[in-house]
Amino acid sequence: MSQMRNFYLLILLVLCASSSIAQKGKSQISISAFPSAAYFTGTSLSGNFEQTTFAYGLEIGANYFVREKVSLASGVRYEQKGSGYDFPLTDAFGNPISSFAGATRMDYLILPLMVERYFGERQIFFVQLGTYVGYLMKSTFGYEATSQAPALNHDSRPDFAAFDVGISLGAGVQFSINERLSWNASLQTNHGLLNVSALPGDNKRLNSSQLVLGMNWNLMKTDK
Numbered sequence: 001m002s003q004m005r006n007f008y009l010l011i012l013l014v015l016c017a018s019s020s021i022a023q024k025g026k027s028q029i030s031i032s033a034f035p036s037a038a039y040f041t042g043t044s045l046s047g048n049f050e051q052t053t054f055a056y057g058l059e060i061g062a063n064y065f066v067r068e069k070v071s072l073a074s075g076v077r078y079e080q081k082g083s084g085y086d087f088p089l090t091d092a093f094g095n096p097i098s099s100f101a102g103a104t105r106m107d108y109l110i111l112p113l114m115v116e117r118y119f120g121e122r123q124i125f126f127v128q129l130g131t132y133v134g135y136l137m138k139s140t141f142g143y144e145a146t147s148q149a150p151a152l153n154h155d156s157r158p159d160f161a162a163f164d165v166g167i168s169l170g171a172g173v174q175f176s177i178n179e180r181l182s183w184n185a186s187l188q189t190n191h192g193l194l195n196v197s198a199l200p201g202d203n204k205r206l207n208s209s210q211l212v213l214g215m216n217w218n219l220m221k222t223d224k
Contacts, residue, residue: 028063030075032214034188038081038106042195042204053103055080057210061112069118073128077110081206082139102143104156106206108134112168128170132190136162159198164206166192172212182216 039052061075085102114130139160142153172186192205 026065027219028182028216029219030059030061030063030073030184030214030216032059032061032212033057034059034210034212036079036081036208036210038083038206038208040083040204041207043202051084051086053082053084053105055082055105059112059212059214063116063216069123071116071118073114073116073130074112077108077112077132079108079110079134079208080105081108081208082106085143102141102152104139104141106136106160107138108164109137110134114168114170118174124173124175126172126174126186128168128172128186128188130168132166132168134164134166136160136164136196161194161196161198163194164192164196165194166190166205166207170212174216180218182218184212184214184216186212188212 034057036055036057037052038055040050057077057079059075059077061073061077063071063073065071082104085104110132111134112130112132114128116126116128118124118126136157139155139157140153141156141159168188168190170186170188172184172188174182174184176182187210189207189209191207194205195203196206197204
């Protein structure tokens with residue numbers, strides 16, 4: 001519980017810092033949404049049964065330009081991650097007769113910190129590099145009922161670490177609508193650096209790829 005309070009305090013500090021720097025120079029406030037594909041890598045007890053799962057995420061952020069074409073971006077992101085499963089069913093002799101699908105859904109609250117570099121006279125194209133810290137708010141594992149097995153839906157959060165850390169890479173485009181508004185689209189990939197499993201003998205990292213679509217609000221520069 002103390003870990004959760006400390007993480008929420010960190011979010012509050014990030015938001016306050018973003019609000020402060022937004023008043024000191026060229027900056028943007030942004031809101032983004034994205035579909036994502038999440039998957040595990042590493043050594044898993046689930047073996048070849050794990051599959052990519054598709055989910056979504058939302059982010060509210062701030063972008064502060066430290067130079068004309070270089071900015072620091074951060075914010076607060078909600079992101080679904082996890083994995084799908086395809087479990088085989090066999091007869092008494094071990095012969096496959098059917099299969100049923102299951103899924104682990106993991107709800108993360110994430111603090112990203114990215115460096116963005118813009119290119120061109122109109123600064124349309126950009127690349128991103130950074131890191132993130134994620135806090136696992138909730139995790140469930142389940143599958144639908146079949147003729148061979150009843151439905152299951154249980155809390156799987158104890159099976160995973162509370163925190164995750166990773167690196168992010170991305171590239172995209174940004175187009176102005178008017179002096180204050182612009183929209184952007186980018187492809188981003190996130191690679192977990194820590195073993196997120198709490199189970200003995202399980203060593204796996206959580207990754208995701210996203211198509212991020214967002215709107216930016218350009219704040220007025222002040223002389224203060």
